[in-house]
Amino acid sequence: MSSIVWFRRDLRVEDNPALLAGVRAGPVFAVFIWAPEEEGHYQPGRVSRWWLKHSLALLDSSLRSLGTCLITKRSTDSVSSLLQIVKSTGATQLFFNHLYDPISLVRDHRAKEVLTAHGVAVRSFNADLLYEPWDVNDDNGRPFTTFNAFWEKCLNMPFDPEAPLLPPKRITSGYSPLNAPSFRHAYLVMGDVLTCTTDVLVFEDELEKGSNALLARAWSPGWSNADKALTTFINGPLIEYSKNRRKADSATTSFLSPHLHFGEVSVRKVFHLVRMKQVLWANEGNKAGEESVNLFLKSIGLREYSRYLSFNHPYSHERPLLGHLKFFPWVVNEGYFKAWRQGRTGYPLVDAGMRELWATGWLHDRIRVVVSSFFVKVLQLPWRWGMKYFWDTLLDADLESDALGWQYISGTLPDGREFDRIDNPQFEGYKFDPNGEYVRRWLPELARLPTDWIHHPWNAPESVLQAAGIELGSNYPLPIVGIDAAKSRLQEALSEMWQLEASSRAAIENGTEEGLGDSSESVPFAFPQDIQMEENIEPARNNAPATTRRYEDQMVPSITSSLLRGEHEESSLYLRSSAEDSRAEVPGTVNINREQRRDILNQAIPETARNLQLNFPIGLRNAEDSTAESSSSSRRERDGGVVPVWSPPSSSYPEQFISEESGIGASSSFLQGHPQSHQIINWRRLSQTG
DNA sequence: CAGCGATTGAA
DNA sequence: TCAATCGCT
Numbered sequence: 135m136s137s138i139v140w141f142r143r144d145l146r147v148e149d150n151p152a153l154l155a156g157v158r159a160g161p162v163f164a165v166f167i168w169a170p171e172e173e174g175h176y177q178p179g180r181v182s183r184w185w186l187k188h189s190l191a192l193l194d195s196s197l198r199s200l201g202t203c204l205i206t207k208r209s210t211d212s213v214s215s216l217l218q219i220v221k222s223t224g225a226t227q228l229f230f231n232h233l234y235d236p237i238s239l240v241r242d243h244r245a246k247e248v249l250t251a252h253g254v255a256v257r258s259f260n261a262d263l264l265y266e267p268w269d270v271n272d273d274n275g276r277p278f279t280t281f282n283a284f285w286e287k288c289l290n291m292p293f294d295p296e297a298p299l300l301p302p303k304r305i306t307s308g309y310s311p312l313n314a315p316s317f318r319h320a321y322l323v324m325g326d327v328l329t330c331t332t333d334v335l336v337f338e339d340e341l342e343k344g345s346n347a348l349l350a351r352a353w354s355p356g357w358s359n360a361d362k363a364l365t366t367f368i369n370g371p372l373i374e375y376s377k378n379r380r381k382a383d384s385a386t387t388s389f390l391s392p393h394l395h396f397g398e399v400s401v402r403k404v405f406h407l408v409r410m411k412q413v414l415w416a417n418e419g420n421k422a423g424e425e426s427v428n429l430f431l432k433s434i435g436l437r438e439y440s441r442y443l444s445f446n447h448p449y450s451h452e453r454p455l456l457g458h459l460k461f462f463p464w465v466v467n468e469g470y471f472k473a474w475r476q477g478r479t480g481y482p483l484v485d486a487g488m489r490e491l492w493a494t495g496w497l498h499d500r501i502r503v504v505v506s507s508f509f510v511k512v513l514q515l516p517w518r519w520g521m522k523y524f525w526d527t528l529l530d531a532d533l534e535s536d537a538l539g540w541q542y543i544s545g546t547l548p549d550g551r552e553f554d555r556i557d558n559p560q561f562e563g564y565k566f567d568p569n570g571e572y573v574r575r576w577l578p579e580l581a582r583l584p585t586d587w588i589h590h591p592w593n594a595p596e597s598v599l600q601a602a603g604i605e606l607g608s609n610y611p612l613p614i615v616g617i618d619a620a621k622s623r624l625q626e627a628l629s630e631m632w633q634l635e636a637s638s639r640a641a642i643e644n645g646t647e648e649g650l651g652d653s654s655e656s657v658p659f660a661f662p663q664d665i666q667m668e669e670n671i672e673p674a675r676n677n678a679p680a681t682t683r684r685y686e687d688q689m690v691p692s693i694t695s696s697l698l699r700g701e702h703e704e705s706s707l708y709l710r711s712s713a714e715d716s717r718a719e720v721p722g723t724v725n726i727n728r729e730q731r732r733d734i735l736n737q738a739i740p741e742t743a744r745n746l747q748l749n750f751p752i753g754l755r756n757a758e759d760s761t762a763e764s765s766s767s768s769r770r771e772r773d774g775g776v777v778p779v780w781s782p783p784s785s786s787y788p789e790q791f792i793s794e795e796s797g798i799g800a801s802s803s804f805l806q807g808h809p810q811s812h813q814i815i816n817w818r819r820l821s822q823t824g
Numbered sequence: 825c826a827g828c829g830a831t832t833g834a835a
Numbered sequence: 836t837c838a839a840t841c842g843c844t
Contacts, residue, residue: 281835436835503835542835551835552836565833831841 136161136308137227138219140245142238144231144261144397145193146357147200149298151259152229153305163223163308164197166190167216168335169209173237176451176533179526180338181495184346185355187337189396192356202307208333213245220254223308228254231261231397234441235533236448262397263438264288264295264405267445277446280549284442285435298403352494353392353529360393368407373415375426380565382483382501383572388430391530394437401434408434433499440534451537452518454546461634463627464516471515473614474505475523477577480613482589483563484508486576493576495529500566504559506543511556512620514627517544554628558617563589579603579610 139156141164147153156162170177178186194204209215216228228249233242246256260266270287271277278284309330338346354362367388371378378386393399408427415423443450454460473479477488487501497505502524509520521540525531538547545553567573570588574581580588582602587594591604592612599606606612615623 433835499835539835547835549835555836826844828843829841830843832839834837834839 135159135227136163136223136225137229138163138165138216138223138225140216140228140230141166141193141204142230142397143233143395144400145189146360146398146400147193147196147301148357149261149400149403150231150301151261151299152231152257154299154302155229155257155259156227157302157305159227159229161306161308162202163205163219163225164202164305165205165207165216165219166193167207167209167212168333169212169215171210172212172241175522176237176525179528179531180342180345181349181527181529182531183337184342184349185353185392185396185529187335188355189357189398190335192358196357197305200302200305202305202309203330204332205330206332206335208335212241213248216245216249217252220249220252225308226254228256229258231259232266233262234267234445236444236451239445239448260296261400263441264402264434265291265438267442270442277442281436281439282549284439285432288435288438289431295402295405298400298406348493349495349529352496355392355396355398357393357398360390360398363389363393364399364404364407368411372408372411372430373420373423373426376422376429377426379429380500382487382498382566383575387498391532391535395530395532395535401437405431405434436538437532437535440532440538443538444534450541451521451533454544455541456546456548458631458635459544459546461631461638463630465514467513467515470513470614471519473611474509474513474515474520478611478614479508479513480592480611481508481559481563482570482573482577482580482591483559483567486567486573489576491524491527495527497528502539503543504557504562504566506540507551507557508559510540510544511624512559512615512617514620514624517541517546554624556617556621556624560590560617577610 137156137159139153139162141153144150144152145166153162153164156164190204190206197204205219207215207219219225220228228245230242230245233239242258246258249256265288267277270284270291272283272287278287367390371386371388374386390399390404394401394404408431412424412427412431415427443455447455474484474488475492477485477492479485479488483501484505487497487505490501491497491505506517506520506524509515510517517540521536524536524540525533528536541547542550545551545555563570563573567589568585570583570585573588574583580591580602583591583594583604584598584602587598591599591610592606594602594604604610
């Protein structure tokens with residue numbers, strides 16, 4: 135009765151319900167499957183892979199100290215790899231912890247179906263959230279649509295989040311002589327050294343190794359380091375969190391995000407430890423401490439909410455949640471995009487942030503808001519481009535969190551920032567970096583500029599610039615876009631958007647035609663070619679190249695030249711055929727009025743599934759789970775074996791929410807045309823064994 | 825010190 | 836925008 139424990143983004147032995155279930159059930163095969171191609175658009179970027187590599191090594195060593203080891207597999211299809219492992223080991227059970235991004239939801243559901251069909255008992259657990267998304271609803275049992283209400287509810291749930299589980303004391307390895315007859319695969323026990331039959335995973339190529347070497351100076355992946363980071367934070371910066379959070383440059387953040395992303399530490403543990411501090415400080419009457427805890431927990435809450443949104447709106451990483459935004463005329467300008475990436479926009483705070491991001495894979499939360507809001511509001515570039523760049527460069531890249539962040543910044547959420555608000559980086563600079571230290575650190579060319587001018591060098595007198603060795607437009611750019619120009623351009627764009635929205639609405643109500651947004655998606659953007667930092671590039675100027683507006687919702691740029699076209703045939707075939715099948719069923723451009731349309735779509739159960747180009751229905755929770763999930767009494771059950779699946783896209787969302795049907799054409803045809811539009815450079819060239 | 829408009833800052 | 840806080844009378 136051996137079992138497979140399938141590790142994914144839960145690379146820890148403590149508070150790991152799937153691992154514990156496996157240990158209870160008998161001998162364990164701990165497995166990690168590396169199948170980046172499965173992630174489609176969002177394969178991990180360079181720094182993310184660097185982290186994963188080290189984290190896996192540490193997980194392996196802690197598993198070894200407990201008596202087993204980590205079996206790693208290179209794969210292009212996790213589910214068939216699991217099946218293969220089942221066959222070679224004779225395991226009869228599979229345990230894993232839930233993930234909530236759309237790709238994992240689909241994959242995990244399939245894993246469960248396929249393995250169950252092969253006679254394997256599959257159980258899955260919550261290890262990533264305080265509460266499962268389907269447990270947090272408003273008084274009418276509907277999902278929340280704003281963060282504050284959601285978080286309020288989380289903090290006032292009738293039951294506390296589960297307390298963290300202790301790590302197992304010992305793990306009986308599936309690879310033990312005792313089990314030898316039960317699997318056909320070769321195994322080795324040499325002396326005391328346990329050898330697993332693993333694939334050697336390659337996470338970086340030679341080029342990347344050089345860039346990655348620096349990362350190790352600042353970061354230590356792995357669960358034990360995550361624990362250290364947590365303790366350090368709780369006993370140190372936490373109490374000042376509220377006071378310090380507006381400084382760009384102080385090391386007062388928790389630095390937990392990459393650890394949390396890979397599940398090296400469980401958020402339940404973080405939550406419990408932080409809450410204990412809060413109780414302590416509350417007793418001492420330490421108001422500032424309490425306030426700090428509330429703020430910090432709120433950021434944990436945002437992480438929860440990002441999963442919540444992703445679960446309830448599986449397209450939130452690529453489509454605005456507010457419907458009218460699909461009519462926003464984004465500016466498609468590769469020059470802007472490049473200047474932003476290189477930190478050459480002419481706004482010191484933005485540029486410093488972008489240089490730091492490139493150099494370290496890290497950015498303070500405040501600065502993330504600054505650079506992304508500049509990207510969306512001043513440059514008016516499509517937010518998904520920026521999100522994709524973050525994805526490729528951030529050490530803590532996290533699809534759900536980043537989608538939430540960018541949607542918030544872009545004003546595409548019901549409770550997001552106002553769309554027409556432009557933050558001025560000059561003023562933000564003096565707020566977050568009053569002495570200019572942050573700018574000077576990351577922009578050496580401005581190092582000698584006095585603080586008075588550090589955040590707006592374009593206003594500085596010529597003599598000051600000369601003394602500081604700065605020649606604007608030469609060794610530091612002039613502002614790429616003036617704030618006033620950006621403001622009026624934004625106003626124009628917004629009124630265009632509302633006009634388009636209104637005429638589309640009218641068209642739909644008259645039953646004459648679809649809105650613009652649904653029909654014009656077939657022309658791909660000319661995507662930026664290369665994300666490499668090229669320092670000697672001529673800086674972008676005020677007289678930027680002519681810009682184009684596009685009225686469809688944006689697509690994500692391919693960051694590289696797609697030398698890889700064609701290699702995806704297999705998976706894109708799958709997507710293509712199922713996408714076509716589903717399109718046939720969608721009442722896309724039929725002449726029906728809005729109400730009818732809504733009804734049809736609400737009835738169409740596998741709608742979400744179609745949106746995702748699935749070839750199996752997933753819209754309703756599958757029968758065996760539905761009892762556990764729909765009756766609130768058994769919902770909490772931690773060992774529920776519940777694989778998260780969507781409920782049908784709810785009609786419960788406010789009118790202004792984008793209806794799930796719009797954009798379906800955009801997405802599927804986008805995939806058809808650009809099956810590998812997200813390839814990361816060098817990705818395919820990594821030779822993998824197995 | 826209440827009452828008011830102004831200011832500030834917000835995932 | 837909107838709510839909380841500030842600062843003035």
